[in-house]
Amino acid sequence: MHSNQQEPSPVAPSYGVTWGGVPRHARRAMTVAVATLVAAGLTGPAVASAATLTSSADPVSVIVRESAGSGNAPERAVSAFGGSVGRPLDIIGGFTAEVPADRIEALRGVAGVQSVTVDAGLELQSADVESQAAQAGSLYTIANEVTGASAMWDAGYTGAGVDVAVIDSGIVPVDGLNGTKVVHGPDLTLENHTPAQNLDTYGHGTNMAGIIAGRDAAAGTVSGNSTDFVGMAPDARIVSIKVADAKGQTDVSQAIAAIDWVVQNHDKNGMNIRVLNMSFGTDGVQDYVLDPLAFAAEQAWHEGIVVVVAVGNEGFGTQKVNNPAYDPYLIAVGSGNTNGTATTADDVVSAFSNDGDGTRNPDLVAPGEKVVSLRVPGSYLDTQYPAARIGERLFRGSGTSQAAAVVSGAAALLLQQRPELTPDQVKALLTGSAAAIPGATAAQQGAGLVDLAKAKDTATPVDAKQSFTLATGAGSLELSRGSVHVTVAGKEIRGEVDIRGKAFDASSWAAGLKKGTNWSSSLLSGVTWSGVTWSGVTWSGVTWSGVTWSGVTWSGVTWSGVTWSGVTWSGVTWSGVTWSGVTWSGVTWS
Template sequence: MQFEKSRQRPLAIIALLASFLTLIAASASPNPAAVNGFLDSTWENASKVGNYEPKKYPGSLYWIGQEAVGAGEMWNDGWTGEGVDVAVIDTGVVPVAGLSGTGKVVFGPDLSFESQSPTQIHLDTNGHGTHMAGIIAGRDGTSKVQKGTEKEFLGIAPGARIVSVKVGNFEGAVDVSQVIAAIDWVVENKNANGLNIRVLNLSFGTLSNQPYLVDPLAHAVERAWKAGIVVVVAAGNDGSSAMVRNPATSPFVIAVGASVPNSSYSAHDDKLAVFSNCGGRGVDVVAPGKSVVSLLAPGSKVATDHPESVVAGRFLIGSGTSQAAAVVSGAAALIIDQRPGITPDQLKKLLKSTAQSIPGVSTGCQGSGLIDLKKARDTATPSALASKQTFAASTGAGSLDLARGNVRVSLEGVDLIGEVDIFGNPYNSAAHAVLGTTWSGGQWNGTTWSGNAWTGTTWSGTTWSGITWSGITWSANSWTGTTWSGTTWSGTTWSAWGWSSTGWLGRTWG
């Protein structure tokens, strides 16, 4: 994502919490880092926004939801995403206004390197995950959701619930094995303890060095798809000549490119974002992903590193196919609310068949075009036969290390390499593919990954009030689960690489 400078002064809460990064950096505790992160967002300078008026700014969720993609038309008919859970595998979520309502966010397991820190477990110390969750399902207040609402922040599917599965820490360190474990957890628990996970948002990708037909990460998302979960994946932010990133390489999932919205409902004056990947199999659809204003995680790395990207004190402006994917995930939740029996194949077919083509943009770069929820609302569900995808499926029997591509974690400057997970345990891709989901008693691949078992806890308005959040004191990062020895891994401390636009798919902040 790119970052932009705001004329608005950040809330005092940012100053109160900003010190947590200093505490983390000063810690002697082992701290994970990524040479190339997964996140694809860029934070931008917010000065372009000026005096922020959601109704007039094309990058606001008001404009994107109610004008660019037609979500407001769904709201007026009563379809808000209510009853639909959207899993967000990312850097966690914090309970800021817009995500702090009772039952709005449910914790899945924290599989990140911060999972053993009592003050950081589940919470978004980076800022990316909160931004995505806001786009998908943010909601201020409790009044009726309807088109025309401008005083309250509303994501694309304001009635949906977020299931947050944290994999990334404040710097963005995350390994492919963590992501696969997170996807496995989502599949295994999609209907557990009152959950109804129907959508999975993945705003990241790697430059895998093997075909999707054998890639373990591609195989993981395909299993989720076949389990009835609509998987939405960001295409990447390397430019139109670059291949779409893994796992968007799988033709089964919905690969999303980024468009640049203009001040009209029609796509005729829209453009393709210059950073959006098009190569390889191309994208399926596009959605607004340029200079998107969504929720800020106060005191997060993004907020602290990019104060120029803060808008009106509580928002952050950023660009990337990350944001575009989040828009489509929200759209999927609305459609599922409208027609609960729809399958992932049918939903993908519906979105593609009702999309608006952007003039002058190749099929590889826009797929079927800009999603149009107004048209989708009024179009019959495609038949199962017409929607069935017959692509060759991934076996998942390839190399975990090749799936990492250029996205790696490092311990004292030594990259994690080889067919091992983050604990150094051997990872047999072929055996894992045959076994499918492998969570058992809090263990995955034979090791306990989370400090505390998932209990279906939700944030309530009283527990996660603004006062509680603003008073949090962040402690130093801690990674005490294990250390690596031998020729590949040695040492006890992590270097700090940080998120880069090459992995997590938000191109810029601001």
């Protein structure tokens, strides 16, 4: 599916700063102010007084991106115009600044200045949100019309006090996810100890976190608010564990280590992690009882954490939800197309959403088509799929990734309403109150579409206790990886070894996880990958479960020869890197 809407080219991200504004790509003729810059010696020799450079106009917050080799000319220009330089933004090769309003156009014309983005404040940002509020996939529609989240909000439950762990590609503090909204756990990628540490250079994690718990700083109210971005559980907090960098790469051992960190730290350092969102999976076929990834996720469940997992996007006829969604303890989420209406009469299960085998099916479905969430300008997804942009702030995608994020937010709302709920009770509430979709089989929809308005008033199922066979984790790490493998320093990681090539003993590891000490501590220690050269590194079977990305087809769970070349983030260049395998659960970005 492709949007016919042509959106502006990406604007560089502002980390920790509210951003907005229309990008300017064509510079206008030199103004009088630019001429005075020439006189000041910033673009050429001449003579002029400081009075001709400075201005009495009100200062405006801007983000300045510098061209390579510009030196400090842009900073000097800001000062010459009577402005002030703020803090550096190394990840985008720029800095923040305050500049008189009538000198911004002149600053754009200065040699060495790549772009100047104005912080347009709430009016432009609100325009982005308001312009798409009526769409079926807007969070406004999903929360207020489809899932019943606003019924929880009206009753006073917004997710406050609940932390949701998100194992993904990191999070950028754009508006809606800034301030104290996000706590960062370990960064398990090569971008650790770089300016991109913890930040989302891929663009997926921020999008998911926005669905779960986004809330604009200006959002004084949530229910019925169509001018500010508001996620499912707008007062919940996100704990981000980054496992995918700008190349979308990781090994299943890193995903396991991330789950391990959540288990060991869920109630430490002021955290209250009650929900874990994993919008990924592998195509491994090992029994869940043996699989290390499924075992790790199940341990989080038994620790009191509601684990929400995407079923995958290989589509109807798969008859298999992905790993670890196939562990029956967890909440396996499929995608539905709700057409933006409160009734399920016109709903269908998304054709891309994996169905079950009649024994292990999706537990329920949630809106997953053309869902609009927060954008990371300049990230991989943003630059590759510009048709998915909505204005300057938002980004639209489809997949069981998005559906899982909706359910993670729903779980956070129920846990604020009833903090004593066990994961089994949360699952029973969500499935017991779900609305059946006419014409869809149980293998496709599970119990049906999430319905929080009904769940809110449903009595706590006191006898809800799952009794499936407990996972042991004593199987094969290699089989957990599925069909694709990561290559490190020219060597493909295969067999019972982790991402660093160290031996993985499933039995001792599983025993250690239960005791709180285990193998993954070596991966988490310092989370530094010094001396490791990543060449052609792929998500080793930890799939983003995508089928098509704006016309790029995923073959099974494999990137089919798609190459990202010459893309640079803050001086770190990835050239000739081939994507050969994995996907998050975003089917299309359009």
